[in-house]
Amino acid sequence: MAAWKHYSAIIFVQLLMAVMNLLGKTAFNRGMSTFVFVFYRQVVATVFLTPLAIIFTRKTAPPTSFKMLVKIFMLSLLGFPINLNLQSVVVNYTSATVASAALNLMPVFTFLLTVLLRIETFRLKSMSGIAKLSGFVLCVTGVMLIALYKGPQLKILNFHQPFLQSSGNHNYSTESRLSWILGSFLVFVVAIFWALWTVLQGIIIKEYPSKLLLATLISLFSAFQCFLVAFIFESNFKKWKLRWDEGLLAVAYNGVFIAGLALYLQSWCNDKKGPFFVAAFSPLALVFTITIASVILGERTNLGSVFGCAFIVGGLYGVLWGKSRDNIPSGAPIESAGEDLKIGNEFNIEEGK
Template identity: 35%
Template sequence: MMREFLPCIAMIMVQIGYAGMNILSKLAIDSGMSPLVMVTYRQIVATIIISPFAYFWERKTRPRITSATLFQIFLSSLFGIAGNQCLYFIGLKYSTPTIGCALTNLLPAVTFIMAVPFGMEKVGLRRKAGQAKVLGTVMCVGGAMLMSFYKGIRIPIPDSAIHWRYVDSITESGSSNDKVTLLGSLILIASVISWGAWFIMQAKVSETFSAPYSSTALMCLMGSIECGIIAVTADHQVSAWSLHSSIRLITSLYSGLVASAFAIYLMSWCIEKKGPLYVSAFSPLLLVIVAVIGWALLADKLYMGSVVGSVLIVMGLYAVLWGKDMEMKEKNSVDEKNLSLEGEEDKEKGKLELPVYSNGRA
């Protein structure tokens, strides 16, 4: 019985780990740490942690690394790390962890839209699966637009009794006006689009290079170099790389260890046991955890636009996942039917081609 619940427990741990990363990252950024520097440190830590696993676990099974493979991994790092993570944490600087987590749930819808032109996904409006994916995509996009352009009234909820006073000592003033919130949402949406492009490219990498730990280590290494170049170009001051503040050091280590290495391992294990849809279904849990922690410790305020937009995005997410699940079941059913027909044909063929012995009997 416990083994059945292990994937569920693992995914809850992943979402809690990601929630901690979002909260710590917001605090580090508000303390004055550059989002680009933070992403660079995260990738350096992740590379150091993942590389030994890639070397020892895949040294006998790792395919030959060709120039084409390196180029594909380079593109994956460009979109999946330099593009996605840099844009996400810059957007987080001008937003809140709750909004950041809500807009991240756009990923399945965005990936679906981007995969259609490449033939990796089919719309299929005549089938329920296709209708669900399209409707879910529309709901996700609508929820994102609502969160970006409509703030609404503040929801009257009582202040938390356990507000973290440390936050007040490091948070910069004047970072929550309307213009900044809109800019943050738009940058966060751009990060999701970059992440969707990474999914398309990573699918190609997996087809030609079946060594997930090695490809992840190479991607993190390339990503750390790319983010480092971007960070140095954006800010030439050596002080930007300082880890004198405890929150900066903790965030850099936590993000690399928990949010990259630990989370990748657990999600890979859960995908192997339960499949990718099972893993995707836990995404809205992150939004709930971050919203509660943000209210309890950071004194975040909730507004009607954010709440309604989040609900639309989560409903759209599950609609897309439901449609994809139905599509996979239909495909598996057709494959099983075809295999069954092929088996029957082979049996009939075997009966017709029985060997004839010298006495003339079959």
């Protein structure tokens, strides 16, 4: 009876992730600054998480040394002022679909980093090693397809009357084409940074096991850091003003539902079923995004994006399958590895994504 709860929760999390990119893309199309968006998002997350941390951790909070605060500060700097701003640029330059593809690349690069750090083993001549290498090649090929090949539009996925008309330019000029290519290749950077963030988070959380308080401190530090970044890069103070439009909705949604609800559900599934279970469902966000983007944003879905996303999803499952084989004794069923898989530490992109 409890099994359906895990499946329902993780599917709902992927739906929340898809809506996150869609709302962000809508806000950017309406002229909202990506830097201001990230700052306000972290402010909302801080306001939302702080009372919860005070209520639920005031008696159980671990001691926080100055050294630990410095570690959390640096973790916040890597994850949000740097990477979340880059991810927002990806959404702005390309599409919500391409941004969702970055989430599927993140577990692959997490595994590569754990191999380089000798946290994980890699044997090329084994079936698992071949699967991992093939999965990585498929993921890279997928991003290359998205960046360099658009192909014909798939009319079956395009709607003439979307609920929210995108104000983005659909006539792909040379400038917009270059922006698309740059944004597509930034997907690599975003995935690598999120992978590094996940590995470092796993190291820190062993020393500081209070997930709620850690997420709150990360949100608090990152709000201050993101303010400095926005202040430097966004000199037009008219763009700092929030209005009753898609920008305010996107900020509120990201701060509450992603930094709050999605984080809790993802952590719960991770604790109950293991990170393999969480990672295996991440392609659903991509499917939801492609399906909903046409209706909400009126985004044009091209054959190149569909092929690229298919390669990325196939590559992800190749790496996960290969990783699962590392944890199975000879002759044991593959399902037995689900609880024990450790790819980095966990796939909580939004712990504080």
